[in-house]
Each structure stands twice: as C-alpha cells, then as structure tokens.
Amino acid sequence: MIRTIAYIRKSLIDYYDTNEIESFINIIFNNIYNYSKKEMILNASKKLAEDEFLKIKNIVDQLEQYIPIQYILGSTYFYNLSFNVTPNVLIPRPETEELVDLILKKYSNQKLNVLDIGTGSGCIPITLKKENVIFEMHACDISEKALDVAIKNASNNNTEVNFFKYDALSDKLPKQNDLDIIISNPPYVTEKEKEQMESNVLDNEPHLALFVPNNDPLLFYKAITYKAKKLLKVNGELYFEINEAYGKEMEELLQQNNFEAKIIKDLNGKDRIAFGKLKA
Ligand SMILES: C[S@@+](CC[C@H](N)C(=O)[O-])C[C@H]1O[C@@H](n2cnc3c(N)ncnc32)[C@H](O)[C@@H]1O
Structure with a gap:
C-alpha cells in the first residue's frame, strides 16, 4: 500500500493541493477496502494485487482529468448515509x-x-x-x-x-x-x-x-x-x-x-x- 500511496501522491501533485490529495487517498482506500484512516496505517505494509492497483490507477487517471471523485466512484456520503451519484x-x-x-x-x-x-x-x-x-x-x-x-x-x-x-x-x-x-x-x-x-x-x-x-x-x-x-x-x-x-x-x-x-x-x-x- 505504501508504494501505491506514493504513486497517487506523485501522479496528482501537479493537479491538486496536498490536503485534497490526502483526502482522495482516504476516500479511495475507504471505497476499495472499507478502511478507516487508522486501518490504513495498520495495513500500510499490505501488498496490493495487480487488479487492485489497476483499479486505483484508473481512478487516478480520471482525477487527472478533474472528474469529481464522487462521480468516479459512483457514490458519496451525505449526513453519514451513502448515496449513489x-x-x-x-x-x-x-x-x-x-x-x-x-x-x-x-x-x-x-x-x-x-x-x-x-x-x-x-x-x-x-x-x-x-x-x-x-x-x-x-x-x-x-x-x-x-x-x-x-x-x-x-x-x-x-x-x-x-x-x-x-x-x-x-x-x-x-x-x-x-x-x-x-x-x-x-x-x-x-x-x-x-x-x-x-x-x-x-x-x-x-x-x-x-x-x-x-x-x-x-x-x-x-x-x-x-x-x-x-x-x-x-x-x-x-x-x-x-x-x-x-x-x-x-x-x-x-x-x-x-x-x-x-x-x-x-x-x-x-x-x-x-x-x-x-x-x-
Ligand atoms: C441544485 S440541484 C439540488 C439537488 C438536491 N436537492 C441536492 O440538494 O443535492 C437542483 C435540482 O432541481 C432540478 N430541476 C431543475 N429544473 C427543474 C424544474 N423546472 N422543476 C423541477 N426540478 C428541476 C434539477 O434536476 C436538480 O436535481
């Protein structure tokens, strides 16, 4: 996971500010693995499977085109409830x-x-x-x-x-x-x-x-x-x-x-x- 997070940061640095990139990282790992921030830290050394990495690469490619993360993932939270968008x-x-x-x-x-x-x-x-x-x-x-x-x-x-x-x-x-x-x-x-x-x-x-x-x-x-x-x-x-x-x-x-x-x-x-x- 550490290498994938580094890849996300490096890919997006010319497009978004660092706070936004960190927020994308949390949203992506929450969406794919259901990880909280704490679970992300605990699982930092976990190795991603090839298809999991490709899924993340696809999200990053769309973020580089300024497509909102909510549309890329097809969902968002509102008042702690999950909504398709x-x-x-x-x-x-x-x-x-x-x-x-x-x-x-x-x-x-x-x-x-x-x-x-x-x-x-x-x-x-x-x-x-x-x-x-x-x-x-x-x-x-x-x-x-x-x-x-x-x-x-x-x-x-x-x-x-x-x-x-x-x-x-x-x-x-x-x-x-x-x-x-x-x-x-x-x-x-x-x-x-x-x-x-x-x-x-x-x-x-x-x-x-x-x-x-x-x-x-x-x-x-x-x-x-x-x-x-x-x-x-x-x-x-x-x-x-x-x-x-x-x-x-x-x-x-x-x-x-x-x-x-x-x-x-x-x-x-x-x-x-x-x-x-x-x-x-
Ligand atoms: C600013 S969005 C609000 C969506 C949602 N209520 C929210 O708060 O996230 C305005 C909504 O009004 C709808 N809308 C636009 N013109 C309309 C019309 N003439 N009659 C009824 N709804 C309309 C749009 O399709 C859109 O879903």
Whole structure:
C-alpha cells in the first residue's frame, strides 16, 4: 500500500493541493477496502494485487482529468448515509447537510407531510425520512434520470419516499397539498457566476441542476414560493437553500407573499437558508 500511496501522491501533485490529495487517498482506500484512516496505517505494509492497483490507477487517471471523485466512484456520503451519484445528479453539498440538520433538530418525532422540490439524488428527503421515520415524504424533479438515481438511493437506504416527475416552473400544482413543510434547493447559479466556477464542477455536474438566467436569478424561488402559498397549511414552513448573494431579495420575496421570513447563515457565515412561515 505504501508504494501505491506514493504513486497517487506523485501522479496528482501537479493537479491538486496536498490536503485534497490526502483526502482522495482516504476516500479511495475507504471505497476499495472499507478502511478507516487508522486501518490504513495498520495495513500500510499490505501488498496490493495487480487488479487492485489497476483499479486505483484508473481512478487516478480520471482525477487527472478533474472528474469529481464522487462521480468516479459512483457514490458519496451525505449526513453519514451513502448515496449513489451519476452525472445526472448534483453531488450533495455540505451546505445542504446544514439545511437538513436544521429541520431535523426542529422536528424530532413529529408526523408531518413534507415535499422536496428538485430532489436530485434524493439526499434531502431520504435523510429526513431515515432520521425521522414518521415524516410522510414526497419529492419531485423534472429529470427522470435524476429520479431513477433517487429511487435507487431510497431503496438502498431502506426508506420510503414518494418520488414523482414535476416541473416546478409549470403552471400546474402537484397533487400533494395540505403540506406542513416544503423544501427546495433549486438551481441558483447565474450564468455570469459561471466564470468563477471550478472547471471540475462546470465540466461534470448537470447544468440543469445549477444554472438560472442572469436576468431572473430568483426564477425558481418565485415559482416555488407562489405554489407554496397554495400547497402549505397555515403556519406551514418553506425552507430554501439560496445563493448567498440574494439573502435580502429572498427575505423580501417571502414577505411579499404572506410569509414571515428569516435568512439563516451557513457555517461560513454566508446567507444560505431562506425560511418562511405562511401567515393566516
Ligand atoms: C441544485 S440541484 C439540488 C439537488 C438536491 N436537492 C441536492 O440538494 O443535492 C437542483 C435540482 O432541481 C432540478 N430541476 C431543475 N429544473 C427543474 C424544474 N423546472 N422543476 C423541477 N426540478 C428541476 C434539477 O434536476 C436538480 O436535481
């Protein structure tokens, strides 16, 4: 293993910083052997079989093309649960874990009717259902390929979520109403912000999940807020993950639509969650 680790470090040094390379090494050995960091040290002198080395070489070759490790391995962790990911779904982000954590801390063991709009890998509804089994979870996405991944993830994690295809920008409402909570992490990166994005995101993650036009950055938030007014019970709650640049605008949008509004910062101190409670 020591020689293979040296090979990984040497191959990637011109592409990534050293912390990232060490993190790849841990992820690779965890994925192939299920080793923790401690087990890696204990097994450092283990000799790898030829096919095991070739598997690692193949991963390294793809990392050199800046393909995200999660897509190369086909899986990632979110809130300590394992999720399959394909290039048809966004790789779940730590900010979204913060959103899920906020909801779980607020509602332990309450029977609530919950809808997630733009579910991608299904990381939000599956985690909520896993951690609070009495939530009745519904989740939708416009992408059938994303829904296929989400359905598989729900089954792998032994959770029941009602997934359905739905276009959040259409005039129609989904049939689920009388909801207690609506959650959405919709596309929110403007085309002009593209230039500042890392090429590994830009070249590999689905643009359908990421981008909104420059002239209407709140496109999804407006459509979903308007629908939420009709789908939520009085005092029902709306949770959005948002673009840090639009906290103020999001607060105003919610207030104009009869919601009590609050903007919550993420661990990096950036406006990240917009919360609304529907008034009577
Ligand atoms: C930023 S991703 C979020 C994925 C997942 N919820 C997460 O947090 O990792 C946005 C999702 O919205 C979906 N989406 C894009 N346009 C949509 C539309 N018009 N109606 C419903 N979903 C849409 C995309 O397919 C994508 O899965």
